[in-house]
Amino acid sequence: MTTADTRPSWFEQLIMLSGPDSPGQSPAWLDNARAQARKTLAELPVPNRKQENWRYSAVEGLLKNSFHPTAGYVPDPQALDPESLLLPSFETYRLVFANGHYVPQLSSSERLPAGVTLGNLRTALGSDSKWIAGWFGQAAGHTEHLFTALNTALANDGALLHVDENIEVDRPIEMIYLNPGQDDASLIQPRNLVVLEAGARATLVERFIGSGKARYFNNNLTEIGLREGATLAHYRVQDESRNAWHLSSLYLSQAQQSRYRGTTLAFGGAWARTEYNAHFRHEGAECVLNGLYTAGDRQLTDFHLDVQHSVPACISRERFKGILYGKGRAVFDGRILVDRQAQHTDAHLTNDNLMLTRDAEVDTKPQLEIYADDVKCSHGTTVGQLDPEQVFYLRSRGIAASAAHRMLCLGFANEIIDSIELQPLRDYAIHRLAITLNEAVARG
Amino acid sequence: MLSIKNLQVDIEGKNILQGLDLDVGAGQVHAIMGPNGSGKSTLSHALAGRDGYEVTGGEMLFDGHDLLALDPEQRAHLGIFLGMQYPVELPGVNNMVFMRESLNAIRRARGEEELDAVAFMQRVRDKARLVDLDEKLLKRSVNAGFSGGEKKRNEILQMAMLEPKLAILDETDSGLDIDALRIIAAGVNALRSPERSIILITHYQRLLDYIEPDYVHVIVGGRIVRSGDKELALELEKKGYGWIEEEAAA
Ligand SMILES: Nc1ncnc2c1ncn2[C@@H]1O[C@H](COP(=O)(O)OP(=O)(O)OP(=O)(O)O)[C@@H](O)[C@H]1O
Ligand SMILES: [Mg+2]
Numbered sequence: 001m002t003t004a005d006t007r008p009s010w011f012e013q014l015i016m017l018s019g020p021d022s023p024g025q026s027p028a029w030l031d032n033a034r035a036q037a038r039k040t041l042a043e044l045p046v047p048n049r050k051q052e053n054w055r056y057s058a059v060e061g062l063l064k065n066s067f068h069p070t071a072g073y074v075p076d077p078q079a080l081d082p083e084s085l086l087l088p089s090f091e092t093y094r095l096v097f098a099n100g101h102y103v104p105q106l107s108s109s110e111r112l113p114a115g116v117t118l119g120n121l122r123t124a125l126g127s128d129s130k131w132i133a134g135w136f137g138q139a140a141g142h143t144e145h146l147f148t149a150l151n152t153a154l155a156n157d158g159a160l161l162h163v164d165e166n167i168e169v170d171r172p173i174e175m176i177y178l179n180p181g182q183d184d185a186s187l188i189q190p191r192n193l194v195v196l197e198a199g200a201r202a203t204l205v206e207r208f209i210g211s212g213k214a215r216y217f218n219n220n221l222t223e224i225g226l227r228e229g230a231t232l233a234h235y236r237v238q239d240e241s242r243n244a245w246h247l248s249s250l251y252l253s254q255a256q257q258s259r260y261r262g263t264t265l266a267f268g269g270a271w272a273r274t275e276y277n278a279h280f281r282h283e284g285a286e287c288v289l290n291g292l293y294t295a296g297d298r299q300l301t302d303f304h305l306d307v308q309h310s311v312p313a314c315i316s317r318e319r320f321k322g323i324l325y326g327k328g329r330a331v332f333d334g335r336i337l338v339d340r341q342a343q344h345t346d347a348h349l350t351n352d353n354l355m356l357t358r359d360a361e362v363d364t365k366p367q368l369e370i371y372a373d374d375v376k377c378s379h380g381t382t383v384g385q386l387d388p389e390q391v392f393y394l395r396s397r398g399i400a401a402s403a404a405h406r407m408l409c410l411g412f413a414n415e416i417i418d419s420i421e422l423q424p425l426r427d428y429a430i431h432r433l434a435i436t437l438n439e440a441v442a443r444g
Numbered sequence: 445m446l447s448i449k450n451l452q453v454d455i456e457g458k459n460i461l462q463g464l465d466l467d468v469g470a471g472q473v474h475a476i477m478g479p480n481g482s483g484k485s486t487l488s489h490a491l492a493g494r495d496g497y498e499v500t501g502g503e504m505l506f507d508g509h510d511l512l513a514l515d516p517e518q519r520a521h522l523g524i525f526l527g528m529q530y531p532v533e534l535p536g537v538n539n540m541v542f543m544r545e546s547l548n549a550i551r552r553a554r555g556e557e558e559l560d561a562v563a564f565m566q567r568v569r570d571k572a573r574l575v576d577l578d579e580k581l582l583k584r585s586v587n588a589g590f591s592g593g594e595k596k597r598n599e600i601l602q603m604a605m606l607e608p609k610l611a612i613l614d615e616t617d618s619g620l621d622i623d624a625l626r627i628i629a630a631g632v633n634a635l636r637s638p639e640r641s642i643i644l645i646t647h648y649q650r651l652l653d654y655i656e657p658d659y660v661h662v663i664v665g666g667r668i669v670r671s672g673d674k675e676l677a678l679e680l681e682k683k684g685y686g687w688i689e690e691e692a693a694a
Contacts, residue, residue, distance in 0.1 A: 396517075397602065408534070
């Protein structure tokens with residue numbers, strides 16, 4: 001049993017484990033950040049359902065596992081089946097991690113344009129880590145979040161991307177996280193940092209791939225900093241093992257006129273939660289978040305969005321769609337905060353859920369907190385079933401009921417899939433969704 | 445081809461069709477008229493096999509098949525097509541993809557080869573031209589945001605693509621401008637053949653000027669109360685339904 005004050009013993013062990021590297025192994029700023037996080041970790045209460053943020057997503061099941069870091073893990077590039085990782089005709093600069101460890105043999109970042117740094121944290125710490133010091137923990141550091149603290153306290157490796165001023169990266173950058181697991185309760189914690197300097201433009205694709213029935217907890221964290229006028233298109237595909245826990249924490253910090261466009265697809269995991277924290281630092285920035293999720297038997301998919309308008313004239317759009325089947329569960333919590341000085345904010349949020357079974361469940365909670373008076377804000381959420389008239393229409397045209405259901409589900413998801421601007425990724429998304437829909441329709 | 449005997453249909457426990465008889469032979473065109481709410485669309489949906497239309501009595505035979513034992517898609521595989529009074533919008537479902545799925549599902553069910561992409565495109569283009577449907581509508585979601593007339597043309601396009609043995613067109617003429625009416629009629633007439641039959645549900649004589657029916661039936665209160673030839677439609681145009689309703693009540 002876990003309550004607010006009884007933290008699981010593996011946590012205590014981790015806190016001890018997360019002690020500083022032997023002197024000189026990592027830079028002082030990182031030791032400091034970790035020490036700070038350790039403190040937070042030791043002080044913060046364990047999440048429980050009485051906390052609003054955790055009301056619908058029980059963490060007891062997660063915490064009762066004895067997770068431990070995959071410190072001794074050495075990836076075997078051959079065994080990881082590199083071919084199966086790659087999407088057809090998708091030319092990218094690529095970083096591959098296995099159980100959170102960088103796998104240089106599978107990565108490919110040759111011929112990177114000048115002004116683009118792409119690599120892993122561990123390696124970078126040994127050499128040029130100055131720019132990292134300036135950003136690390138800036139967006140994520142001040143939150144009182146247990147799992148953010150856990151990630152920071154043990155921060156060891158992860159993906160790094162830095163794009164210099166006014167550079168446009170000519171290909172998408174791909175970060176692939178393979179999670180075969182190690183034994184039965186691996187703790188995998190990529191710690192990522194993405195920074196686009198003023199006027200830079202890039203497309204980033206992150207893919208989480210779990211193998212088979214592996215049990216692990218992927219507690220990943222990504223900080224994203226966009227300087228003035230920078231543009232990032234950011235795609236994420238979460239396809240963790242169906243026995244995995246997955247927590248993605250994204251911290252987004254946007255300067256003037258910067259544009260962030262995030263599209264996230266969530267298919268996998270037993271318990272998968274994504275938290276977006278977007279903070280506008282200066283006027284005229286734009287943040288668009290699109291999401292598609294599915295959940296079936298023994299799956300919980302949770303999105304927590306927190307968009308803070310604390311300066312005037314920024315735009316935010318959030319559009320999330322879910323397809324739930326079997327006994328699948330989803331949680332959607334979309335918060336938009338508009339401070340008093342954030343006049344001319346333009347913020348809209350929608351969440352639509354398609355329930356294929358009676359046993360599926362969704363808790364959707366839009367929260368608009370508006371303290372400015374001259375703003376354009378709206379939100380809307382729906383929970384519905386397949387429309388029998390639509391199903392009949394398709395069947396009357398000779399299409400079998402199961403195929404009709406699939407077509408309508410794809411139609412429902414289409415708005416999100418269509419917003420994927422990379423053809424190979426869009427094809428993959430349709431293919432991947434079709435697999436889930438086959439399962440969903442067969443399961444009924 | 446189609447034989448309906450003493451058909452009784454309930455919707456939500458309410459008896460709508462109250463013993464309807466209709467025989468449609470191969471190659472024939474039957475027009476069905478009747479006041480609002482008399483059961484015309486109920487008949488068309490019952491023929492296509494829509495859920496919730498509970499057949500409590502009677503029978504429907506199509507080419508010897510008992511329709512009551514068949515799912516809607518199986519009826520479509522046999523060659524039944526329903527052009528709907530209110531075509532449904534399918535947001536996110538591409539019109540072209542939908543028509544290809546539909547055509548190939550029917551071909552598969554009949555043991556025919558699927559049309560490949562090229563052959564399909566050729567066919568859909570030809571047929572779209574026939575019903576004068578803007579090709580842009582093919583790239584959009586099925587009926588989503590289509591005007592009333594565009595939806596009806598899209599129904600006729602599907603009919604032209606599928607070349608059904610029995611086409612039931614439920615008020616396909618309602619809401620069409622004069623030109624569109626002519627085009628739709630041309631589409632229907634192009635389908636006419638000794639093997640194909642057509643049931644036209646309509647309120648207007650005008651359509652029958654373009655598509656000449658072999659028989660005209662009047663439904664009142666869930667029953668066919670009068671049948672005749674095309675002269676009956678002209679008479680109805682002049683006199684309305686009052687006299688038939690009175691006769692039926694008597
Ligand atoms: N889902 C339903 N629930 C209850 N009653 C229904 C339902 N659908 C149809 N009805 C009723 O069945 C009757 C016949 O309707 P139907 O649509 O067949 O009429 P119609 O002859 O096609 O009329 P119109 O000329 O207006 O199209 C009407 O009284 C209608 O209200
Ligand atoms: Mg009707």
